[in-house]
Amino acid sequence: MGKAEPRISVPAPAFRPGDTPGFSRLGLPRPGHHARPDILADAAEIRDLAFGLVGVLDEEANAVGDWAPGLSPEELRAGLKTMVLTREYDNRMLKMQRTKRLSFYMKSLGEEAVAVAATQALDAGDMLFPSYRQQGALIQRGAELVDMMCHCISNSRDNLKGRQLPVHYTRKDLNWFSVSGNLGTQFPQAVGWSMASALKGETAIACSWIGDGTTAEGDFHAAMTLASTYNAPVVLNVVNNQWAISMHNSISGGKAPSFAAKAIGYGIPGIRVDGNDYLAVAAVTRWAAERARGGGGPTLIESYTYRGEAHSTSDDPSKYRPKDEYEAWPLGDPVERLRAHLIKLGEWDGEQHEAWQAECKQAVADAWKEALTYGTLEEGPHAPVPTMFEDVFTAQPWHLRRQRQELGV
Amino acid sequence: MGKAEPRISVPAPAFRPGDTPGFSRLGLPRPGHHARPDILADAAEIRDLAFGLVGVLDEEANAVGDWAPGLSPEELRAGLKTMVLTREYDNRMLKMQRTKRLSFYMKSLGEEAVAVAATQALDAGDMLFPSYRQQGALIQRGAELVDMMCHCISNSRDNLKGRQLPVHYTRKDLNWFSVSGNLGTQFPQAVGWSMASALKGETAIACSWIGDGTTAEGDFHAAMTLASTYNAPVVLNVVNNQWAISMHNSISGGKAPSFAAKAIGYGIPGIRVDGNDYLAVAAVTRWAAERARGGGGPTLIESYTYRGEAHSTSDDPSKYRPKDEYEAWPLGDPVERLRAHLIKLGEWDGEQHEAWQAECKQAVADAWKEALTYGTLEEGPHAPVPTMFEDVFTAQPWHLRRQRQELGV
Amino acid sequence: MPQMNMMQALTSAMDVKLAEDERVLAFGEDVGYFGGVFGVTRGLQEKYGSSRVFDAPINEGAIIAMAMGMATNGMRPIAEIQFADYIFPGFDQIISELTRIRYRSAGQYTAPVTIRTPCGGGIYGGQTHSMSPEAFFTHIPGLVVAMPSNPYDAKGLLISCIESDDPALFFEPKRLYNGPFDGDPNKPQSSWKDHPKGEVPEGNYTVPLGVADVVREGSDVTVVAYGTMVHVALAAAEAEGVDAEIIDLRTLIPYDIDTVARSVQKTGRCVILHEAPRTSGFGAELAAQIQEDCFYSLEAPIQRVTGWDTPYPHAHEWSYFPGQERVARALKKTVEFA
Amino acid sequence: MPQMNMMQALTSAMDVKLAEDERVLAFGEDVGYFGGVFGVTRGLQEKYGSSRVFDAPINEGAIIAMAMGMATNGMRPIAEIQFADYIFPGFDQIISELTRIRYRSAGQYTAPVTIRTPCGGGIYGGQTHSMSPEAFFTHIPGLVVAMPSNPYDAKGLLISCIESDDPALFFEPKRLYNGPFDGDPNKPQSSWKDHPKGEVPEGNYTVPLGVADVVREGSDVTVVAYGTMVHVALAAAEAEGVDAEIIDLRTLIPYDIDTVARSVQKTGRCVILHEAPRTSGFGAELAAQIQEDCFYSLEAPIQRVTGWDTPYPHAHEWSYFPGQERVARALKKTVEFA
Numbered sequence A, B: 001m002g003k004a005e006p007r008i009s010v011p012a013p014a015f016r017p018g019d020t021p022g023f024s025r026l027g028l029p030r031p032g033h034h035a036r037p038d039i040l041a042d043a044a045e046i047r048d049l050a051f052g053l054v055g056v057l058d059e060e061a062n063a064v065g066d067w068a069p070g071l072s073p074e075e076l077r078a079g080l081k082t083m084v085l086t087r088e089y090d091n092r093m094l095k096m097q098r099t100k101r102l103s104f105y106m107k108s109l110g111e112e113a114v115a116v117a118a119t120q121a122l123d124a125g126d127m128l129f130p131s132y133r134q135q136g137a138l139i140q141r142g143a144e145l146v147d148m149m150c151h152c153i154s155n156s157r158d159n160l161k162g163r164q165l166p167v168h169y170t171r172k173d174l175n176w177f178s179v180s181g182n183l184g185t186q187f188p189q190a191v192g193w194s195m196a197s198a199l200k201g202e203t204a205i206a207c208s209w210i211g212d213g214t215t216a217e218g219d220f221h222a223a224m225t226l227a228s229t230y231n232a233p234v235v236l237n238v239v240n241n242q243w244a245i246s247m248h249n250s251i252s253g254g255k256a257p258s259f260a261a262k263a264i265g266y267g268i269p270g271i272r273v274d275g276n277d278y279l280a281v282a283a284v285t286r287w288a289a290e291r292a293r294g295g296g297g298p299t300l301i302e303s304y305t306y307r308g309e310a311h312s313t314s315d316d317p318s319k320y321r322p323k324d325e326y327e328a329w330p331l332g333d334p335v336e337r338l339r340a341h342l343i344k345l346g347e348w349d350g351e352q353h354e355a356w357q358a359e360c361k362q363a364v365a366d367a368w369k370e371a372l373t374y375g376t377l378e379e380g381p382h383a384p385v386p387t388m389f390e391d392v393f394t395a396q397p398w399h400l401r402r403q404r405q406e407l408g409v
Numbered sequence C, D: 001m002p003q004m005n006m007m008q009a010l011t012s013a014m015d016v017k018l019a020e021d022e023r024v025l026a027f028g029e030d031v032g033y034f035g036g037v038f039g040v041t042r043g044l045q046e047k048y049g050s051s052r053v054f055d056a057p058i059n060e061g062a063i064i065a066m067a068m069g070m071a072t073n074g075m076r077p078i079a080e081i082q083f084a085d086y087i088f089p090g091f092d093q094i095i096s097e098l099t100r101i102r103y104r105s106a107g108q109y110t111a112p113v114t115i116r117t118p119c120g121g122g123i124y125g126g127q128t129h130s131m132s133p134e135a136f137f138t139h140i141p142g143l144v145v146a147m148p149s150n151p152y153d154a155k156g157l158l159i160s161c162i163e164s165d166d167p168a169l170f171f172e173p174k175r176l177y178n179g180p181f182d183g184d185p186n187k188p189q190s191s192w193k194d195h196p197k198g199e200v201p202e203g204n205y206t207v208p209l210g211v212a213d214v215v216r217e218g219s220d221v222t223v224v225a226y227g228t229m230v231h232v233a234l235a236a237a238e239a240e241g242v243d244a245e246i247i248d249l250r251t252l253i254p255y256d257i258d259t260v261a262r263s264v265q266k267t268g269r270c271v272i273l274h275e276a277p278r279t280s281g282f283g284a285e286l287a288a289q290i291q292e293d294c295f296y297s298l299e300a301p302i303q304r305v306t307g308w309d310t311p312y313p314h315a316h317e318w319s320y321f322p323g324q325e326r327v328a329r330a331l332k333k334t335v336e337f338a
């Protein structure tokens, strides 16, 4: 047996602060490489998609290959506009957090396409089970910025009555579930929701997103197992933005060849997609949604992307990764790439872009101003204090009534 | 999109009571089909092993192909003898449960090779993290039947002081962990144990077994994730005996192409093996153990087998599967197959077999008789009642002391 | 009226609801074709089909998450956890999700899930088939917790849980499935046949949540119990000749403080029973609240008679179980306290 | 003597044990290179290498199971759970495995694991970064549960936990990391610098498990508290001018009943404080036991001042938190009760 020597290893990212990042090692397939299978293709026949990378936009900003989703210029422009608006919203909210108007915030810089393109590819009646980094999807669904802001500052117009941390939106009217602070829990719930839809004979499907780090939670396995067992009409997304908080995806992913490859062991199609390629994300999501709606069951999509900023306002990424790693990221910026594509198509230009950016900035500023008229976290007004004791149960039982009285409200 | 129609399905086994079982559909590779890869082979290069079936013993009872483990006749005989002894032990204990001498029992009929061959392929210092159906491994490790029985009837010689249900053995002296009633929990513990071994610079590895149904638990995913992340020297076994209690493996396995295939998504080698083929189980386990000991990290092994009897003494399998399904099982009986092989080798004969069976029967009967001299569950003597309050903490805190006094012991 | 044992009463409750409300589903490990390891869902898959009554993967967290997801989409799932000992892989989904969704969404989403699970000892199940983990769940805001002591209440309470818009955890004392059990393991198993609460109407009826049942009126001491311990209390009081007022709590959250406090104010003495370990058991909550609400009336310290703070042992089952003798001793001590 | 805040004291405890005992390991989410989201393991990976201090996958059950497996193989792991709110995916491994292995193996295997986790509110963390879930764990046989209120105790208790052969759950009231907090959010954050318990020896010392600390002697009423609430109690007693005897429990299991009972027997009155929800909170256990042990001495009902039975809200943080005013009111009511 030779000299025996079991040894463990702790994965480390390729680059730490001080290193010069470079991603030539990735060796990903080029855009247009993969064929688009039939929507009811046997999962066993399309395993290569789990190890590859579906891309549509090439380096010249052309849409190439089988997966080009054929979105109309209007749709593409709508997508670009939503991504830009999301980015402006994020920028403003971060600034407001820095000046202590918010207790907490989380940006989605670099990941806008993952949320926006996917949601555009779904029906409005499909239920979204997001994590905390899909604000783009909420904006795509038509949420008013002022409502989002009012939630984030827990003021009197906060539809969650001040009960939740910022960015933990809930919007039933927009078929947006409820962001939970607990990682991964929504993944199996989405499966259950989609099953109920099918049982009722409805066509709505469910779509959920979790992060690369979150795939390590048991709930990931729960969701995959349920989806596989019951052939649930659900689209399950892993947003692989390379990082959890300070942990590189190799800690939760281990030696996994990809996150999409986890689907293989459940007999579910797993597709890795360039998450910074709006067209590719839209195409893959549409494929999965059509499959689900057509009775083909679940799909696991890994969106390969990069978290452009800090995890949240509570961490400083320069402590654990090179400051310029985002710039070195080889798959570019989803906004820039879609913008270039639209310009190439002659459907957009630099001037329009700047005008839209300015419009977004203004809209965000106006919304913020309006939001403040409903109060702030620090100064109120908030939802009336007695509401704190409501919605625990349908009816208030004696012990909560007593507690409310004890508080004198 | 055509007429949309999401639908769920609930998997059902091919055969229910009243049906005539037939397993031609399985379409498994023939013995000798698979090449045996280098022990440090890249997991990505041996994915086919997860969809195939490693087999060594062919229908003529010859050992064929690359995986033939080259066990000596002595080793093979020892394996056969242990399996026969295990079976006799099981038979006796079931009978004793039927006459209410045990509160509960679980047999391993048909799965003896999974436990015995694997354990024979390991070092005595390797730690076993079994489920409740690996009594064969404990016997292989040299446990005295009388000790096993005394545990099962919670008498005064029960090394667990009457605290555990029958078959929940714990034997640190034999490097056998502690059978838990909670499914799957030992899988990630085994990973941790093996990591500690490596950290201490020791060569011992860990080996754990769970059932097909149990793979659905979050702990399966926890174990696989840890093992993958830290390259832990551990052998993780899924005993796919086709059934959980009444549930067919398609409920927990869903549309998975195999349980071994779950390894792919973790970048771990996954190997499916004919669990009724003693040589194949030994060979695959040895491969995995050598790999772990050589620094190659974890392996997931699916032993493909069939649960020959009830789940436990609490269920009646004729309520949920055809009575004769076991007879129809195409991979035969591990005892018969190894016996035939040894006879073919000229290292065993029918007479010897019968003699050994008789010897086992006698040994089991003698052990039972001896065990009873230490008491029974119903009539005692048990461990002294005050021991009930011990081992909760290292030292007995005041509240347990008070409770002991309250009981008047 | 039909006679039912507790299992039949529970099956009947689900049958009634499955029949009258198509939003009701039932699932869990071995629940479908087999009808559950205790047989409580027997016949239901055959009757309602495998898309309404079905098996689920062995992952208790998955089962609860699936139920919650379905419930937020209009269903009323009944999820079975095979043994209460095995509910903990689902604990996070219960505490972080199921019981919070109404609150955190400010009422936009609700999750009317009923979780059924057999609990308690007395069947030589050892430490992993005997737990009474109710106390953990009484500390979770937003969860209804119920435990019946007889077939009639079992059916009526289960229907109340299924019909409730709140998530509910319904404990089934498995030692009572086949008959009442007074804590004496040497007596032959008695049957629900001869018990007035074994008379169970066929159709829909409810036993209201949050309302206790005074199963014996008395003046010497109040005994607060639930599940199996109700029967032990009755037997112990009789054996000891104590004129105890025995309250079957039936619902743990919200518990019926009015009935309890009124009784203790009358008797001035109180003994609380449960099978679960003592420290931080539900008896602690009851004692804390009773001493606060009935301080002037109390003539003796409130006693707790409970399981010990150890795992549930196998061989020493009857030394662990808070049986008649221990209950009787506590009654006596409390009544005689001066 | 060196001055440390609570984070530094905790880091120092681990540093001391990592240095002197090679069986000690520390791991958890973000614990390695980054040093933890609160920085409590900062510098330790650099000092002891990544095979002793390292990151772990985001799966709290996996973290605890790994720790348990290692501990049964001779290690003494310190596992960090990033927030106490996120411990529940690991609940099953704690209740079914970690705390039972000694018992079920009759002492053959032991699992000396220490789980560290930040708890409590006061930082606008909302319902998923503010929980005080200690009560759940006090109902689990075989688990030591500790919660310090100051840097000196934090280090000494943590070392005791690491050195204990029993599994231990060590709660760190995150609101106290940087300085004492008396419940008044409008005062500027104070620092441990000026606090006598901010003086922390560099080396190894222990604060014994199971021993409470009387932080203020008094004769009017006994206040039992732990963690952040100790500071609130001190401030409230002073503000209200009540001569309270204030006990910092420090260890919840096993709790120091002697110190508590002696005090209540002296004062005849008792108020119990915790941040967690009231129903079935740890205050229930304390009240139940105290009324039993001190029945003759009690001149007023034991009061509990606690968080409400709701999730921890974001905007209404200070209406939820049991602050000085509510504590003072309870003290007054209890002292004046007649």
Ligand SMILES: Cc1ncc(C[n+]2csc(CCOP(=O)(O)OP(=O)(O)O)c2C)c(N)n1
Residues within 6 Å of the ligand: A131, A133, A181, A182, A183, A210, A211, A212, A213, A214, A215, A239, A241, A243, A244, A245, A307, A311, D029, D058, D082, D086, D089
């Ligand atoms: C159950 C649970 N454990 C830990 C945390 C703390 N936490 C919040 S976000 C996060 C990292 C998640 O990383 P990833 O899944 O990659 O998502 P990303 O933020 O990159 O989108 C952690 C550890 C949590 N919220 N819930």
Ligand SMILES: Cc1ncc(C[n+]2csc(CCOP(=O)(O)OP(=O)(O)O)c2C)c(N)n1
Residues within 6 Å of the ligand: B131, B133, B181, B182, B183, B210, B211, B212, B213, B214, B215, B239, B241, B243, B244, B245, B307, B311, C029, C058, C082, C086, C089
């Ligand atoms: C956490 C947990 N859930 C449920 C059970 C009840 N239970 C005991 S064995 C079993 C079936 C296990 O099937 P499988 O994993 O295939 O193992 P096998 O018995 O076939 O070896 C179930 C559901 C349990 N013991 N633990």
Ligand SMILES: [Mg+2]
Residues within 6 Å of the ligand: A211, A212, A213, A239, A240, A241, A242, A243, A244, A307
């Ligand atoms: Mg991430």
Ligand SMILES: [Mg+2]
Residues within 6 Å of the ligand: B211, B212, B213, B239, B240, B241, B242, B243, B244, B307
């Ligand atoms: Mg099985």
